Amino acid sequence: MRITAEAKSATRQRILQAAMSLFVSDGWQHTTTRGIAVAAGIATGTLFNYFPTKEAIAAALMAEALERAGEEFHAGHSGENSLEADLFSLIWSGLRSLREFRKCLAAASETIFSPLARQSPDSPGDAIRVDHLELVEAILTSHGFPAPRPVVTVQLYWTLYLGVFAYWAADDSPGQEDTLALLDQSLKLFAASLKFDQGRGTHGCQPQ
Amino acid sequence: MDVNLSELIAALPEDDPSSTVNAAWAQERLREILADIAQRPAPASSLHRLWMLSELSTQIALAYLALWVRRWFDDAEAGKRRLMETNLRMALKTFHRLGYMRGAMTKLGQTAGNLPGILPAQVADTLDRLHFEAPPMHYPLIREVVRNEFGKESEEVFLSFEKEAFAAASLGQVHRARLKSGQPVAVKIQYPGIARTIDADFRNLSALVLPLRLGKAWESQKAQFEEIRRMLNQEVDYLQEAESQRLAGELFRPEDGIVVPRVYAGYSGKRVLTTDYLQGLHLPDYLATNPTQASRNAFGTKIYVAWMRMYLAFMTYGDPHPGNYLFLSDGRLGLIDFGCVQHYGPEERELVRLAEKMAYEDPSIIREVVQRACGVAEDDPELDDYVRMMEESLNWMMEPVRQPGAFDFGDEAHFQRGMDWFSRVLRRRQVRAHPMYVYWNRSVFGFKALLFRLRAQVDVHAIVHQERPR
Numbered sequence: 001m002r003i004t005a006e007a008k009s010a011t012r013q014r015i016l017q018a019a020m021s022l023f024v025s026d027g028w029q030h031t032t033t034r035g036i037a038v039a040a041g042i043a044t045g046t047l048f049n050y051f052p053t054k055e056a057i058a059a060a061l062m063a064e065a066l067e068r069a070g071e072e073f074h075a076g077h078s079g080e081n082s083l084e085a086d087l088f089s090l091i092w093s094g095l096r097s098l099r100e101f102r103k104c105l106a107a108a109s110e111t112i113f114s115p116l117a118r119q120s121p122d123s124p125g126d127a128i129r130v131d132h133l134e135l136v137e138a139i140l141t142s143h144g145f146p147a148p149r150p151v152v153t154v155q156l157y158w159t160l161y162l163g164v165f166a167y168w169a170a171d172d173s174p175g176q177e178d179t180l181a182l183l184d185q186s187l188k189l190f191a192a193s194l195k196f197d198q199g200r201g202t203h204g205c206q207p208q
Numbered sequence: 209m210d211v212n213l214s215e216l217i218a219a220l221p222e223d224d225p226s227s228t229v230n231a232a233w234a235q236e237r238l239r240e241i242l243a244d245i246a247q248r249p250a251p252a253s254s255l256h257r258l259w260m261l262s263e264l265s266t267q268i269a270l271a272y273l274a275l276w277v278r279r280w281f282d283d284a285e286a287g288k289r290r291l292m293e294t295n296l297r298m299a300l301k302t303f304h305r306l307g308y309m310r311g312a313m314t315k316l317g318q319t320a321g322n323l324p325g326i327l328p329a330q331v332a333d334t335l336d337r338l339h340f341e342a343p344p345m346h347y348p349l350i351r352e353v354v355r356n357e358f359g360k361e362s363e364e365v366f367l368s369f370e371k372e373a374f375a376a377a378s379l380g381q382v383h384r385a386r387l388k389s390g391q392p393v394a395v396k397i398q399y400p401g402i403a404r405t406i407d408a409d410f411r412n413l414s415a416l417v418l419p420l421r422l423g424k425a426w427e428s429q430k431a432q433f434e435e436i437r438r439m440l441n442q443e444v445d446y447l448q449e450a451e452s453q454r455l456a457g458e459l460f461r462p463e464d465g466i467v468v469p470r471v472y473a474g475y476s477g478k479r480v481l482t483t484d485y486l487q488g489l490h491l492p493d494y495l496a497t498n499p500t501q502a503s504r505n506a507f508g509t510k511i512y513v514a515w516m517r518m519y520l521a522f523m524t525y526g527d528p529h530p531g532n533y534l535f536l537s538d539g540r541l542g543l544i545d546f547g548c549v550q551h552y553g554p555e556e557r558e559l560v561r562l563a564e565k566m567a568y569e570d571p572s573i574i575r576e577v578v579q580r581a582c583g584v585a586e587d588d589p590e591l592d593d594y595v596r597m598m599e600e601s602l603n604w605m606m607e608p609v610r611q612p613g614a615f616d617f618g619d620e621a622h623f624q625r626g627m628d629w630f631s632r633v634l635r636r637r638q639v640r641a642h643p644m645y646v647y648w649n650r651s652v653f654g655f656k657a658l659l660f661r662l663r664a665q666v667d668v669h670a671i672v673h674q675e676r677p678r
Contacts, residue, residue, distance in 0.1 A: 085346035175356030177400035
């Protein structure tokens with residue numbers, strides 16, 4: 001029997017919804033691919049046709065949430081904000097959209113965002129990284145920091161992002177206000193480094 | 209000039225127990241540091257400003273603390289002194305490494321800024337500017353703080369909300385907005401997470417004051433230290449501030465010409481405080497209009513009345529720095545910050561009544577007042593010294609009251625006498641006192657510093673007659 005694209009998409013969504021419910025109710029450690037398959041009403045083998053691992057399911061959930069956050073950011077983007085404010089809006093709307101299964105992500109992100117896993121083309125987190133950095137590149141360009149930019153700059157951003165992400169996933173302060181402060185300070189640091197680089201590129205290192 | 213805290217640390221002896229530190233030299237170095245800071249242009253970038261603010265306030269607070277603590281060791285035996293100073297030096301080094309923008313340290317730095325008798329005038333001005341330059345928050349961050357507080361977007365909570373802050377508040381900033389009714393309001397927003405740093409700051413500060421535990425006044429100082437921690441925690445709780453503001457508002461009638469903005473409880477929470485918007489000038493801007501002596505006197509009178517009425521209502525306005533007063537164009541005085549109001553319980557109220565009785569009715573009870581206010585027992589050999597200290601304090605406090613007619617608070621000699629008294633107290637280590645006096649002293653010096661800068665002439669005699677219960 002031939003399965004239509006619509007049916008595939010519907011099954012994929014059923015898996016994601018079942019996984020989300022189980023991650024929230026049972027936690028990351030106690031949720032199995034078998035349990036997700038049962039909750040989604042499919043055979044475990046069928047689930048593997050869609051997602052090879054539990055981490056891949058979590059990564060897909062993250063990717064969807066972050067995509068929605070990116071759309072939300074573009075919809076509310078006025079072009080009046082500072083670079084720090086734009087990056088803050090993008091990142092925080094992403095984190096807010098993931099708030100429901102925040103605690104699960106603390107464990108899952110270790111695998112999803114592992115720098116070692118990134119060397120594999122099937123790494124579930126790499127697509128998230130690439131998509132997110134594309135958005136960041138666009139924001140930087142719109143604020144007068146045109147590409148290409150040094151690899152170090154991108155790496156610095158991603159390191160700060162992961163640091164904030166990891167902190168947020170385990171942040172027990174009310175409304176994650178500590179993460180708000182950390183994100184604000186991290187972005188000030190990042191923006192300052194960009195401006196410093198730009199200033200140095202224009203005025204510094206002149207030949208003697 | 210490249211100066212930093214390490215030079216102050218270096219002012220303490222290293223390993224040679226016979227070496228002595230010249231406190232006058234250290235004081236001079238401190239003045240140089242402050243003068244240098246004052247000459248620097250105001251930092252332009254927010255990051256730099258943030259850094260400056262924290263470094264500056266931390267350095268000033270620590271510098272004073274270091275100089276103060278040093279005097280405790282002047283006559284200790286050499287070995288003990290060396291041990292204490294090593295502890296202190298290590299604590300300072302540790303603290304300096306941790307000394308980024310934190311709530312408690314910033315507040316301590318602000319306090320130092322309003323004492324013109326201690327700081328050169330230009331430094332006081334610089335610190336004044338910093339009062340209004342807490343770390344800036346952009347609008348997306350503001351939205352999140354509002355959302356955390358009310359569970360809704362700022363656009364849903366308010367009819368309109370200005371994205372740019374019109375003033376910086378202690379540890380936050382203030383935005384103009386309109387309620388759904390159209391009422392213009394000021395919305396104070398606190399920088400996220402700052403409130404919860406207070407206790408951590410105090411754990412670090414504990415390391416600093418640890419050397420004091422060997423002193424006779426340790427128990428008293430521990431209680432004072434705890435009072436500061438309690439008050440700072442209260443100061444960052446806007447719900448408590450809202451309540452203090454409401455209570456203060458009830459003390460003033462329209463004919464007093466003293467305005468306390470109304471609080472909108474439905475639009476306020478622990479980190480967001482919404483009040484009436486008052487249009488007026490802060491002290492430096494008011495002084496820049498070259499006001500008449502009559503205008504200065506009228507405002508000075510209102511400042512005195514406001515302070516005294518709150519004190520007699522057992523709620524001391526503990527932070528009377530210039531940023532908390534607004535000079536309205538119609539002559540009214542606006543009081544706009546009630547975070548640092550010390551509410552007296554039964555024990556403190558009894559001390560207030562006793563002190564009032566001593567000041568106005570029966571000076572002979574001074575020994576009883578000293579024993580209760582300073583915790584110095586009848587058989588304590590220091591009792592007489594404490595009584596003399598209290599007499600000096602009383603004389604200074606009562607100078608304006610005893611003079612019939614207007615008292616000139618612009619008289620530098622009066623202010624200097626108060627500062628001299630305070631210096632003597634520290635020098636003689638007469639620091640045993642009920643914890644309530646930490647903020648009471650700050651309050652008295654703060655509002656007298658304000659009247660000094662205002663060069664106001666105030667008929668205190670008449671105010672006392674009007675305000676004191678008969």
